[in-house]
Amino acid sequence: MTLLLVAGLAAAFYVLWLLMALTLHALPLGVAVGCGFWLLGHGISLGPAIVGAFMAGLAISLCGPWIFARTHSPVSGLVVMLLFAIPAGVAGYQMGYSIGRIMLTPGPALSLLSMSGGIIIAVMAGEKAGPSWQFPGDLAGLNRRAE
Numbered sequence: 001m002t003l004l005l006v007a008g009l010a011a012a013f014y015v016l017w018l019l020m021a022l023t024l025h026a027l028p029l030g031v032a033v034g035c036g037f038w039l040l041g042h043g044i045s046l047g048p049a050i051v052g053a054f055m056a057g058l059a060i061s062l063c064g065p066w067i068f069a070r071t072h073s074p075v076s077g078l079v080v081m082l083l084f085a086i087p088a089g090v091a092g093y094q095m096g097y098s099i100g101r102i103m104l105t106p107g108p109a110l111s112l113l114s115m116s117g118g119i120i121i122a123v124m125a126g127e128k129a130g131p132s133w134q135f136p137g138d139l140a141g142l143n144r145r146a147e
Contacts, residue, residue, distance in 0.1 A: 023092045025061065088126075096114040
């Protein structure tokens with residue numbers, strides 16, 4: 001019985017990790033799914049539609065950090081970061097709502113849990129979108145290590 005409880009707990013944490021990973025990649029995943037269904041709707045067979053969807057998701061996933069690293073303006077960097085953070089925030093809100101709805105009745109606690117999940121996921125996706133992001137106070141090189 002104890003083994004089943006431990007296995008169930010491990011499975012629950014794995015599902016939570018999987019949900020977190022999917023919400024962090026909300027924009028590339030959404031583009032891939034949309035592109036795949038668009039290709040299927042226009043008469044492309046299943047194999048090329050899957051390949052096209054994979055390529056579209058991969059292109060979005062790689063282009064965001066590439067553009068982010070080559071931008072020199074904090075405003076354009078913020079725009080690229082928000083392009084990744086907003087869909088991830090919506091997906092994080094839905095994740096928090098769906099997990100919280102299992103335990104809570106609709107009310108302020110569920111809303112707070114959902115909003116905090118959305119904010120946390122949006123911040124994590126924004127950080128993941130641009131690995132070379134520097135805050136405006138750090139642009140002068142004040143916090144850099146000596147090379």
